[in-house]
Amino acid sequence: MGSGLIQEIVPELVYSFPIFTLDFCALLMEEIRHFYGSKLPARRPNSMNNYGIILNEIGLEPMIFDLQDAVIQPLASVLFPMEGSELESHHSFTIRYKGGEDTHLDVHTDDSDVTFNVNIFGNYTGAPLVFCGINGEPDHRHFRTAYQHQLGYAVMHRGRHRHGAEDITGGERMNLVVWSYSYNYRHSKESVKVHLKEASKPDERCVSYTHDRDFGRYKAWPPGKKERFMGRGWCPPRGKEYDGFIPDVPDDQLPHRSKRGGQPQQ
Numbered sequence: 001m002g003s004g005l006i007q008e009i010v011p012e013l014v015y016s017f018p019i020f021t022l023d024f025c026a027l028l029m030e031e032i033r034h035f036y037g038s039k040l041p042a043r044r045p046n047s048m049n050n051y052g053i054i055l056n057e058i059g060l061e062p063m064i065f066d067l068q069d070a071v072i073q074p075l076a077s078v079l080f081p082m083e084g085s086e087l088e089s090h091h092s093f094t095i096r097y098k099g100g101e102d103t104h105l106d107v108h109t110d111d112s113d114v115t116f117n118v119n120i121f122g123n124y125t126g127a128p129l130v131f132c133g134i135n136g137e138p139d140h141r142h143f144r145t146a147y148q149h150q151l152g153y154a155v156m157h158r159g160r161h162r163h164g165a166e167d168i169t170g171g172e173r174m175n176l177v178v179w180s181y182s183y184n185y186r187h188s189k190e191s192v193k194v195h196l197k198e199a200s201k202p203d204e205r206c207v208s209y210t211h212d213r214d215f216g217r218y219k220a221w222p223p224g225k226k227e228r229f230m231g232r233g234w235c236p237p238r239g240k241e242y243d244g245f246i247p248d249v250p251d252d253q254l255p256h257r258s259k260r261g262g263q264p265q266q
């Protein structure tokens with residue numbers, strides 16, 4: 001931190017630093033475009049991402065382990081000592097936003113303990129990465145900052161930090177994302193999820209159509225999302241709503257009231 005290379009984007013929560021040279025970004029893009037060109041079948045990295053590739057499946061697992069050992073682990077143990085002191089596995093993938101394809105990523109938390117996210121193709125406009133609060137805290141749906149990716153720069157944050165990517169307005173953005181896991185953290189009492197009552201109504205930029213019960217009160221539904229998600233959200237959990245909360249669909253009108261008590265992630 002003292003070197004000035006690592007910038008604190010949200011104090012104590014989100015950091016950014018240069019990591020890949022422009023040549024390396026171009027090489028990685030070449031490899032990924034070759035894979036797209038091959039038309040080989042690809043499983044998608046998660047349910048929110050239709051155009052990404054799982055990097056282990058195109059032979060890049062050893063490279064990502066090297067990256068985890070050399071960069072992610074040493075930084076995570078200093079920046080996020082509780083979640084990041086012993087990272088031993090990862091799920092790594094690319095994400096792509098482009099007009100006519102996925103244009104954004106709904107607000108969410110990651111199924112990771114520490115997330116490392118580098119921009120590897122930057123010929124685009126829009127698509128800021130929005131950070132809100134830590135999942136379960138009273139202000140977890142309050143806007144903190146909008147970060148504009150820079151080519152070759154990484155962002156690091158905890159998996160349970162609520163975030164999302166807003167619409168791309170032109171060009172194409174591609175990022176490499178590494179979700180790292182810590183067995184020890186996952187089996188510690190610190191990782192037990194506690195959801196506190198929300199302090200006040202959410203900010204418009206922090207509501208999620210996938211997860212929230214009151215999305216429609218704050219934002220217009222993107223095309224096709226209302227039909228698919230309205231009445232299916234879990235957030236805020238019942239009993240933890242802010243004063244004055246009104247859901248999009250009252251509980252007694254929910255056709256498929258979820259029996260799950262938990263908080264689904266991506």
Ligand SMILES: O=C(O)CCC(=O)C(=O)O
Pocket residue numbers: 095105110117129163164165175177
């Ligand atoms: O667009 C971004 O940079 C965020 C990607 C992200 O949050 C994810 O893939 O989980």
Ligand SMILES: [Fe+2]
Pocket residue numbers: 108109110163
């Ligand atoms: Fe994410």
